[in-house]
Amino acid sequence: MAERGRAGVVGLGAMGSGIAEVFARGGWSVVGLEEQPAALDRARQRLATSTARAVERGKLDDAGAQALTARVTYTTDVADLAGCEVVVEAVPEVAALKQAVFARLDAVVGPDALLATNTSSLSVTALAAGTSDPSRVVGVHFFNPAPVQPLVEVIATVLTAPATLQRARDVLEGLGKTTIACTDRAGFVVNALLVPYLNHAASWYERGFATREEIDAAMVGAGLPMGPLALLDLVGHDVTTAVLHRLHEQTGDRRHLPTPLLTSLVEAGLLGRKSGRGFYTYDADGPTDAPGPVPAPAASRAGELPEALLVPYLNDVATMVGDRYATAADVDTGMALGCRMPRPFDQLAALGPAATLARQQQVFAETAEPGHRPARLLEQLAAADDPDLALHALRTADGRVPAGRLG
Template sequence: MIGLGTMGAGIVEVLAKAGHRVFGIDYDDRAVAGGRERLETSLDRAVQKGKLNPDERQAVVSRVSFGTDKAVLTGASVIIEAVSEKPELKQAVFAEIDAHAPADAILATNTSSLSITSIAAGTTRPDRVIGIHFFNPAPVQPLVEVIDTVLTDPAVIDRAMSFLQELGKRPIRCGDRAGFIVNSLLVGYLNAAVRTYADGRISREQLDAAMVEEAGYPMGPLALLDMIGIDVGHAVLVRMYDETKDRRHAPAPLLTQLLEAGLLGRKTGRGFYDYRSEESVAPVRTPQWASGEGIAEELVTDYLNDAVRMVETNYATPDDIDAGMSLGCRMPKPFEVLAARGPRAVLDRQRAIFERTAEPGDRPSALLEALADAAEPQAALELLRSR
């Protein structure tokens, strides 16, 4: 395991708990000490909660070695990198991995949205490189995205999927696109919600309440962005827009303004909401005529259309998409929602959205149209979900 920050140390814990011998590597002794402390603190917390006994804790610790020497890579069968989300840094790390790793090792990068293909360019064996995106906190979250590239050996992906299942994780598979499955759908929806709010169509409180009460989401989009971090959401959108050139993925101007103002959400005390006191301050004024009628349904419909398009393009399966959004975000499963609403009703709403916006990205998915036009739309949808 290379990189022993919060995520790296968490992955070390997952591996060691599963019985694997683990080598944790970072760039200097201070970083290594920080990784060791994170692991031991997490294990102590598990003991206090009764999830581990002291002997089990000691067994986990005994399986882990820490250091800075990359020579230990010569004996590794799986190498996972989790350094900072900087493409140049990850490429440099993979060049070092390439110099030491065995020929048959899995070379994995833990990233939430960076190009796996670009990172693989730092090696002489890009066919061995994949993305393995653990969700935070890694010891608790069951979901892992497994990302291949046009150069990845299929056997490497199969081996990685089996390895993660043995760890007790739920791996979902997708290709190398910005945002992968979960962040692409989640952050695209959050950006649409910010635009809707900034346009004055709904108040901040109305929007967040509607998505919880009407759509069944665990948290409103603006409160969620404050929790994730405005800077984090903005960075993912920038990567998505750079790749797709879909104007829906261009960060909403209000999001950029908050970023530039240093209002990053909970971590800075203020974002869409003010966390410094009981008084809540909105960053923009909402017109008195805003009613919010139908906006939750509109945001859900657009989100479902994007999910169906992922299947249409053979990017991901309905089952993996449902698992990703439910396990990764605690959101309702998209294809269960589609089944409950019915393909025809969702298509009609999506056509109305496209007629209003004329955005190419809002055009109804061809697969959604095919489902709606089937002799038995629900049966066609169930057949799609069973594949």
């Protein structure tokens, strides 16, 4: 495979190592940077383990694995990133740390280099503003594990040049990734929809409306690949609460405050799978039958599942598309590829816009939460002369319900 370019990756933890592998698989020469030699040794082992697994699964042959490994070099000297056409920073989610990385890169890389941050919750704008040329900075939110997950959210700030955004998408799509474009808003597309849904599920459990098994089984039965409480344990409660705080900071929506149970679990160090306990308790074989956190006693509302969790999530979807933050096609792509969830507009079509609106109106009447107000787009779809045709047009256009389709 001919070399396609030279890329740098700063920070070689699990995500950074994966991003380095993605570029190397795509034929790029990769320079991986870490501060400590021990961290470089761990990165080398991650790449060796990942490529060996790919060989076992028939995704690579031995020669391909050796060539891939040879395309990655490791360094502790930032000066070795000079000459890189693209540099992705993937250091921990600490704003000051990422800003320091960009300041160092500014002094090293050429003026035409594309700079990208792999953040899932921080402001890309704030990171870009501290560089000498913020027009060349974008966010590139890979999903874990990066070599396997096909989706990358590409985030443009108000300072990003249109050519920079297009260049980033071209590079990533050349690596075999599917991209969706976002502006710099908390949670981007996927986390802005997924994380409030997970928080809502945790709230239902905390309030004693349903058991963890009832909640998870109901949502799997609705076509989701994993129940929300099991998914919270997999993601990590510390990660989830960090995203929720970022969402609440920007939106002021009380639904984006972590439910007290999640906060308590984090304070107790019960972070989910990585700590061995969360909503479930885990051993080497997976979840055990050990009881979970004790919820408040309440009358069961398990019979309202899965719609009780699904409908507010779909209302958030309709709000996002109605606000023109993302198109219906990008939301469908984001949730399907980023979370392996059913495409939300498939779910909306199955439930029907009118039935979804009626259920969301009940939720809003019950909670009086402004964030639960039925989305204007949902009202438009429910009132359309032909809701199915309006949904189809929405999914194939730019996010608007076509004129003449409303009742």
